[in-house]
Amino acid sequence: MKTPCLLFTGPGRVLPASTEIPAPRADEILVRTAYTCISPSTELRCLSGEQTGAPAFPFIPGYNLAGIVEEAGDVSGWEVGDRVFATGTRAAAHARCWGGHCGFALVRGSDAVAVPAGLSLRAASSTKLAAIAYHGLLQADVRPHERVAVVGLGPIGRFSAELFRAAGARVVVSDLSERRRASAARSGLTTIDPGKDLVQAFAEVCPEGVDIIVDATGAGAALAQTMRLGRMPPWDQEIHPPTRFILQGSYAKPPPFPYDTAFDRELILRVPRDCKRSDMRAVLDLMARGQLDPETFIEAVDTPAEAPAVYERLRNEPEALLTASIRWADLT
Numbered sequence: 001m002k003t004p005c006l007l008f009t010g011p012g013r014v015l016p017a018s019t020e021i022p023a024p025r026a027d028e029i030l031v032r033t034a035y036t037c038i039s040p041s042t043e044l045r046c047l048s049g050e051q052t053g054a055p056a057f058p059f060i061p062g063y064n065l066a067g068i069v070e071e072a073g074d075v076s077g078w079e080v081g082d083r084v085f086a087t088g089t090r091a092a093a094h095a096r097c098w099g100g101h102c103g104f105a106l107v108r109g110s111d112a113v114a115v116p117a118g119l120s121l122r123a124a125s126s127t128k129l130a131a132i133a134y135h136g137l138l139q140a141d142v143r144p145h146e147r148v149a150v151v152g153l154g155p156i157g158r159f160s161a162e163l164f165r166a167a168g169a170r171v172v173v174s175d176l177s178e179r180r181r182a183s184a185a186r187s188g189l190t191t192i193d194p195g196k197d198l199v200q201a202f203a204e205v206c207p208e209g210v211d212i213i214v215d216a217t218g219a220g221a222a223l224a225q226t227m228r229l230g231r232m233p234p235w236d237q238e239i240h241p242p243t244r245f246i247l248q249g250s251y252a253k254p255p256p257f258p259y260d261t262a263f264d265r266e267l268i269l270r271v272p273r274d275c276k277r278s279d280m281r282a283v284l285d286l287m288a289r290g291q292l293d294p295e296t297f298i299e300a301v302d303t304p305a306e307a308p309a310v311y312e313r314l315r316n317e318p319e320a321l322l323t324a325s326i327r328w329a330d331l332t
Contacts, residue, residue: 001030004328005102006307007094009058011049012315014308019060020093021106023071029078029112030071031086031105034331035125037064037298038324040314041154041218042250046097047311050252055095062100063087066115066124068331076109083115085127085280101307103328113280116288122301122325123287126155126294129323130283131275133159136214136246137167138279139270144168146211149202149229151194153180155323156248157216158297161189163283166291169212172205174198177319183297198225209265211241216248220255227258230265242268300324 007017024030039062045051046061069082078084086107088099099105115124133156142148146169150161153175161184165171173184174192181191192201202210209231215223230243245267249255262269286292299321302310310324 001104003102003104004304005060005092005094006062006304006326007058008047008061008097012047014047014311015058016304016307019102021089021104022091024073024076024106026073026075027109028073029069029076029084029107029109031065031067031084031107031112032070032331033065033067033103033105033328034121035066035328036062036101036326037125037129038310038314038326039063039129039155040323044311044315045252047315051097052252054097059095059097060089060092060099060102061097063098064125064128065100065105066121066127067105067329070104073109078109078112083121084112085115085124085284086112087128101326111277113277113284116284119284119288120295121331122298123293123295124284125325126298126323127280127284128275129155130159130287130292130294131279132156132272133163133248134279134283135275136160136248136270136272137163139272140212140214140244140246142167142169142212146170147172147206148212148214149174149206149210149226150214150216151175151198151222151226151229152215152217152249153177153184154216154218155297157214158184158322159292159294160214160216160248162187162292164212164214165189166286172202172210174201179319180322183322187296199228202229209243212244212246214246214248218249218251220251223255224258224261227261227265227267230267232264233266242266244268244270247271297322298325301327303327
């Protein structure tokens, strides 16, 4: 069948287009998409041609979609009308860089995740972004009394801050963008203006350093500062809990590693690898129970025809939008 989609046709070029996808087999479902959600850092890297492993232009980008089952194979495990989240269509006439931004998606039944009743499909469209942050939360092994620094308040950083707070930690966040800091402050998060010296700014609030650092900046040069937010353990005969450094940013090239800073603080480095369906189910449950509300920072809803302008804003005015949803159909 033919379905509308977004195509990245070359560096900086976004085109509302259409593609063909096959009919579902016995273990597959056809999902009619209500909303997709943009992952700005990853998709802009794809759009610039710098994403490792991306296919040649043109291709269908994106990995966040929520919708309703339109057709269901006999052994797919789903029924027509079920509400689901998926990461993209598994087949199309065009190449796919995940293949999320399309009006219909062909999905293996075992890959789809149920959207809880009462949760909006717009909120559910951000599931993978939230699940990546949740996977980092699990890697951090956080305790409710611990102090956590989250640096970088794009979608992954913002989800990280909300999740660590939900886990009971004392969370302090920062970003170069005043607008992003203000958005976080409105949700009740403690925010710090990094000014000229991030470490000094954090020291005024956390003079002994923090137990967990979440670097979601995606800027390799930032590691030299963010690693210094960790506690400097005393050199004595006692056992001290280690400071954990969660590298939540993604990079086109390996970032520089400030070895001496990590050495002095005996940092444990954790690099979360994407997410699992169990992480997706967990964040959907948190959303449904009101403990995680992505609609407070999905700042725009646009149609596929308006998508080129949205990506242009994300490229040229990075502070203007945290992320945005694309509305493909009005579904309940």
